[in-house]
Amino acid sequence: MSEKPLLSIIIPTLGVEENLSLLLKDLDSQEGISFEVVIASATPNSDTATPPIGFKTKNLKTKIVICERGRGRQLNEGVKHAEGNDLLFLHADTRIPSLTLLTRGSEAMALARRASKRVAGHFPLRLGSELAVPSFYYIEAKSRFGLPECVNGDQGQWISREYFDELGGMDESLPFLEDLRLSKHVAAEGRWITLPGEILTSPRRFEKEGRKARLSLNALIRVAEELGLKRFLKRAPELYRDQPSTEKLTLAPFINLFFRELFSGSIRGNISGLGAFAAMNAWQTIAWLECTYARQRGMDSHLVELNYTKRGISLFHNLKDNFIFRTLAGSALLAWMLTIWLGSLQPFSFIRNRL
Structure with a gap:
């Protein structure tokens, strides 16, 4: 045996x-x-x-x-x-x-x-x-x-x-x-x-589909998961399978679907949730800056301590319920999404379909 x-x-x-x-x-x-x-x-x-x-x-x-x-x-x-x-x-x-x-x-x-x-x-x-x-x-x-x-x-x-x-x-x-x-x-x-x-x-998936597009889609999915946009999460795999396997990832269908779901149902609740998510993840800006500095100095990525980031997590956790901070963080996140949207292949199809 x-x-x-x-x-x-x-x-x-x-x-x-x-x-x-x-x-x-x-x-x-x-x-x-x-x-x-x-x-x-x-x-x-x-x-x-x-x-x-x-x-x-x-x-x-x-x-x-x-x-x-x-x-x-x-x-x-x-x-x-x-x-x-x-x-x-x-x-x-x-x-x-x-x-x-x-x-x-x-x-x-x-x-x-x-x-x-x-x-x-x-x-x-x-x-x-x-x-x-x-x-x-x-x-x-x-x-x-x-x-x-x-x-x-x-x-x-x-x-x-x-x-x-x-x-x-x-x-x-x-x-x-x-x-x-x-x-x-x-x-x-x-x-x-x-x-x-x-x-x-x-890293093949990133290099094949395009690093920026792949990372942007990952971020979009994380936001949708946090906000509970179930129809987006259910349909996203179908949109992904419809993508040509030999071409770069096209973000337009995903972003159009995301905004359609974001601005349907409880709009106020979704926007409030977007602000809360942005506030809780504001530490990632500090982490990016720390990583940029460490990378420029030639430091191994696994040796970066992210000390300022760790302090920032505690700070932003305390600020997550602050209306002004949450509004600013949510606005910044929404602006980033709009920038990605406008950079996709069909930036105005969502607006056009609503008219």
């Missing part, structure tokens, strides 16, 4: 993931920990018994589970077939440069659980790009922060099965955002810790 693994690594996939074999190779080289890999595949013709073609495993225990499409649904299905007491959710385009990353992660989690069982971990992130891109540097620096706004699936999410079940598992209501919602639930009920080491993720 084989030994029960301490850790189950669950990876959602859609079709043939060209980077999956590279991740499995990295995992096969890990030392000092017993674990298994569960591939939650939404491809009906996947082989349920073997890992991807061309990959030869030494000791890696791997199983493939066939499930319906949707990351939250796939991850929950993977958990059902997992044997470990600990769960680590990874994306298929993740790379692991250290042979002892999982061992050190397990030790850090065990230490953190001495204080409370309600703890989850994430790794600092590297975007595997040789380009010295300010936005990439900023993302990497924030990945060490541990705030729910900064923790996402690209960083890996390590949690005990017991705590995961207590939180109700991954949200399945949308085909995305399950990682951000898990981050918020953990932050509300327990705490996040930053695990030692780092993982790499591919």
Whole structure:
């Protein structure tokens, strides 16, 4: 009888993931920990018994589970077939440069659980790009922060099965955002810790779709999630699938839909919520300035302390209910959205459709 693994690594996939074999190779080289890999595949013709073609495993225990499409649904299905007491959710385009990353992660989690069982971990992130891109540097620096706004699936999410079940598992209501919602639930009920080491993720999506467009869409989705614009979140994946796969991401359909939902229903409530969201995230302006200064000095993104940002978070938290500050912050955010809107391909289609 084989030994029960301490850790189950669950990876959602859609079709043939060209980077999956590279991740499995990295995992096969890990030392000092017993674990298994569960591939939650939404491809009906996947082989349920073997890992991807061309990959030869030494000791890696791997199983493939066939499930319906949707990351939250796939991850929950993977958990059902997992044997470990600990769960680590990874994306298929993740790379692991250290042979002892999982061992050190397990030790850090065990230490953190001495204080409370309600703890989850994430790794600092590297975007595997040789380009010295300010936005990439900023993302990497924030990945060490541990705030729910900064923790996402690209960083890996390590949690005990017991705590995961207590939180109700991954949200399945949308085909995305399950990682951000898990981050918020953990932050509300327990705490996040930053695990030692780092993982790499591919910047291909940013480079293929356009960095500015991709990051702007991510920000738009975060705002819609905070404001509860359910129709936007429901339709956004359809708009994304309609985009030509060989071209840059076009923001116009998303922005048109966002403003249509923002200015429907409870307009006053939506605008007030926009101001509150902007006020609570005003610290990111300070973080950007700190990262810009550190980058110009040649400092590694994972060594940036963000000391002024940490002070700013406390300050802005106290100001979030201040009407004047919230109005100013919301106006600045709305102005940014309008700038992005006017820079998209069809900037006036929303107005034209309303006339």
